[in-house]
Amino acid sequence: RKEVEQDPGPFNVPEGATVAFNCTYSNSASQSFFWYRQDCRKEPKLLMSVYSSGNEDGRFTAQLNRASQYISLLIRDSKLSDSATYLCVVNIRAESGGGADGLTFGKGTHLIIQP
Amino acid sequence: DVKVTQSSRYLVKRTGEKVFLECVQDMDHENMFWYRQDPGLGLRLIYFSYDVKMKEKGDIPEGYSVSREKKERFSLILESASTNQTSMYLCASSLQPAGGGTEAFFGQGTRLTVV
Numbered sequence: 563r564k565e566v567e568q569d570p571g572p573f574n575v576p577e578g579a580t581v582a583f584n585c586t587y588s589n590s591a592s593q594s595f596f597w598y599r600q601d602c603r604k605e606p607k608l609l610m611s612v613y614s615s616g617n618e619d620g621r622f623t624a625q626l627n628r629a630s631q632y633i634s635l636l637i638r639d640s641k642l643s644d645s646a647t648y649l650c651v652v653n654i655r656a657e658s659g660g661g662a663d664g665l666t667f668g669k670g671t672h673l674i675i676q677p
Numbered sequence: 678d679v680k681v682t683q684s685s686r687y688l689v690k691r692t693g694e695k696v697f698l699e700c701v702q703d704m705d706h707e708n709m710f711w712y713r714q715d716p717g718l719g720l721r722l723i724y725f726s727y728d729v730k731m732k733e734k735g736d737i738p739e740g741y742s743v744s745r746e747k748k749e750r751f752s753l754i755l756e757s758a759s760t761n762q763t764s765m766y767l768c769a770s771s772l773q774p775a776g777g778g779t780e781a782f783f784g785q786g787t788r789l790t791v792v
Contacts, residue, residue: 596780605767605783606720649720651781665710665769665781666736669719 565589566652568668576676579640583671585650586632594653595626597635599646600670606649609635637673645675680704683768683784690791696755698787700768708771709751710781711735711743713764720767726751758791765789 565588575581587595595612610617612624612633623636637644650668684699702709710725712735722735724743732743740762744752751770755762768784 605785607783608780611780665771666722667712667720669717 566650566666566668568648568650568671570669570671572672572674574674574676575640577640577642580636580638581640581673582634582636583648583650583673584632584634585668586630587650587652587666588631589652589654590631592631592652592654595624595633596651596653596665597622597624597633598649598651598667600649601646606667609648640675642675642677645673647672681768681770681782681784683766683787685787686785688787688789690755690758690789692759692791694755694758694791696758696789696791698753698755698766698768698789700751700753700770700784701749702751702770702782703749704770704772704782705748706770706772706782707748708781709745710769710771711741711751711753712767712769713737714767714786715764723753760791763789763791 567586597609598606599609600606610619610624612626614626616625621638625634647670649670652666681702690696708727711723712720714720721737723737723741724732724735726732726745729745729748742754766787766789769781771781772779
């Protein structure tokens with residue numbers, strides 16, 4: 563069964579601090595990995611893709627550990643505007659071979675940055 | 678600018694009604710998805726489609742059907758609405774590259790209430 567697990571939080575973090583989330587996935591056939599951000603009452607939007615070598619985008623760093631089947635997101639120098647729900651997303655190709663990207667979402671980690 | 682448009686932001690329907698949720702994307706994407714999002718359960722995939730007239734069941738297809746007659750349009754159908762189908766419904770689309778794993782763009786969501 564496809565499954566993506568995240569700590570739901572909430573994580574209450576002071577402004578300027580560093581915060582890290584982990585996400586584990588159960589299907590070793592998972593091929594692609596992403597972090598999405600969802601603000602309250604809004605649709606999810608891509609924050610960053612996660613590559614095997616790890617990748618960084620400004621204050622955000624994502625890492626993938628295929629052996630242990632987890633991905634992580636690190637946010638440095640957190641801002642009030644970082645308050646949101648962060649969704650871990652895993653892509654597993656459809657068994658039918660049609661090639662569709664079957665995105666599976668974790669339930670999200672709720673982050674609250676406090677002034 | 679990429680755009681996924683859902684026909685309604687809010688919808689109230691009666692138990693037993695047949696309900697159509699429409700989604701249109703203007704990015705010429707092959708893949709389209711329907712999710713529902715509920716508190717504590719996260720986003721769950723209902724159906725997806727990787728080509729015109731093609732469809733795949735997601736994790737929770739029961740009580741739903743879909744239609745993809747044109748590439749840009751993906752419809753979700755509730756054959757006989759029930760109160761447990763009260764939820765936020767999110768449509769998404771993505772490209773279909775050979776290697777898999779591209780960004781999914783979401784519509785703004787339709788909050789459906791079945792009374």
